[in-house]
Amino acid sequence: MKQIRQLGIIAHIAVIAGITLAFSSATFAAEIESSLARGGQLYDKWYKVIKAEKPKNTHPAWPAANTKKKGSTTWRCKSCHGWDYMGKDGAYASGSYDTGIKGINGMRGADPAKIVAIMKDKTHGFAGMMDEGDFQDLALFVSKGQEDMDKYIDRASKMPKGGDAARGEVYFNTLCAQCHAKDGSLPKDMDKTLGKQMGNPWEVMHKILEGQPGEQMPALRALDRQITLDLMAHLTTLPKEK
Ligand code: HEC
Ligand code: HEC
Structure with missing residues (x-):
């Protein structure tokens, strides 16, 4: 018994x-959210994420007609394809990153293997510059991580759609202020205050969701998008000058 x-x-x-x-x-x-966030950071500035040396030359696919940018920044995915992922059809239709290059938004849902092949093709030339894990995270981000930013940001006013600034202040002061200060002026070496940074809300949204390359900043992509909208609404109320 x-x-x-x-x-x-x-x-x-x-x-x-x-x-x-x-x-x-x-x-x-x-769990793929952490890979998506890492892919998003690689899209932002891959050489910072993998601690590689900055490329010195200008990317061969960077159009000669654009003389405003050269060197390492022309190797960032975001420089050719945009913070809103729409390239010439989005915010980079004009300004210093006007290249006439299409976005990556047409590749939503595409087979990651196909996206890896594009990054290694003759136009891009990234083969050997990152490892397979990096290419996988990038491809996953392109296929499954891109937001439709027009759903969250009004293009004309650059304002977040439906964010609650009061709730955003609570999130900001408890989640972000230890690094950025309640007025969004820190860290010291950040060239613009976060209030000023809202002049480019697509960049801000990308950074909040994916994190800042090479920094301890958290990525909020696993949380409800409403939190990001509330945070952005609060950021628009912060000082624009240090
Ligand atoms: C110097 C500019 C430049 C950089 C940097 C760049 N690309 Fe591209 N990318 C292009 C051009 C140009 C095309 C279009 C090629 C064509 O249509 O023949 C393209 C096309 C693509 C496409 C296919 C889009 C479609 O709908 O056909 C994807 C996906 C892509 N790039 C991803 C990336 C990723 C990921 C990175 C960063 C690792 C990156 N690109 C960096 C210039 C660039
Ligand atoms: C552990 C510290 C830390 C925390 C917490 C943190 N950040 Fe950051 N964040 C940084 C650093 C460091 C940078 C890079 C600053 C620079 O450009 O010098 C940065 C950059 C940014 C940028 C891009 C600024 C630019 O000039 O491109 C935005 C937007 C941002 N943070 C928003 C937030 C928000 C919103 C939160 C809270 C949800 C947050 N951060 C939490 C450390 C942090």
Whole structure:
């Protein structure tokens, strides 16, 4: 009798252990948000994320007609394809990043292998500059991580659609102010205050969702987009000058 009971307990433990194992490995395998955020940071400034040397030359696909930018910045995905992922059809239709290059928005949902192949093609020439894990995260971001920013940001006014600044202030003061100060003026070496940075709300939204390359800043992409909208609404109220 006692033996049977012990066997029962052992079987019970085995079942629980099995479930726990299956559950934890399932959640582990299914979690792609951290890869998407890392892919988003690589899209922003891959050489900062992987601590590679900055490319010195200008990217061969950078159009000669654009003489406003040269050197390492022309190697960032965002410089050719935009913070809104729409390239010539988005915010980079004019200004210092006007290249006439299309966005990556047409590649939403595309097979990541196809996107990796594009990054390694003759136009891009990234083969050997990053490792396979980096290409995977980038491709995953292009395929599954891009937001439709027009859903969240009004293009004409550059204002977040439906953000609550009062709620955003609470989020900002508890999640962000330890690094950025309540007025958005820190860290010291940041060239513009976060209030001023709202002149480019697409960049701000990208950074809030994916994080800042090479920094300890968290990525909020796993949280509800409303939190990002509330934060952006608050940022528009912060001082524009230091
Ligand atoms: C110097 C400019 C430049 C940079 C930097 C650049 N690209 Fe591109 N990209 C292009 C051009 C030009 C095309 C269009 C090629 C064509 O249509 O023949 C393109 C096309 C693409 C496409 C296909 C879009 C479509 O709908 O056909 C994807 C995806 C892409 N790039 C991803 C990336 C990623 C990811 C990075 C960063 C690792 C990157 N690109 C960096 C210039 C650039
Ligand atoms: C652990 C510190 C840390 C936390 C927490 C943090 N950030 Fe940052 N953030 C940084 C650093 C460092 C930079 C890079 C500053 C620079 O450009 O010199 C940065 C950059 C940014 C930028 C881009 C500014 C630019 O000039 O491109 C935005 C926008 C931003 N943070 C918003 C936020 C928001 C919103 C939060 C809260 C949800 C937050 N950050 C939390 C450290 C942090």
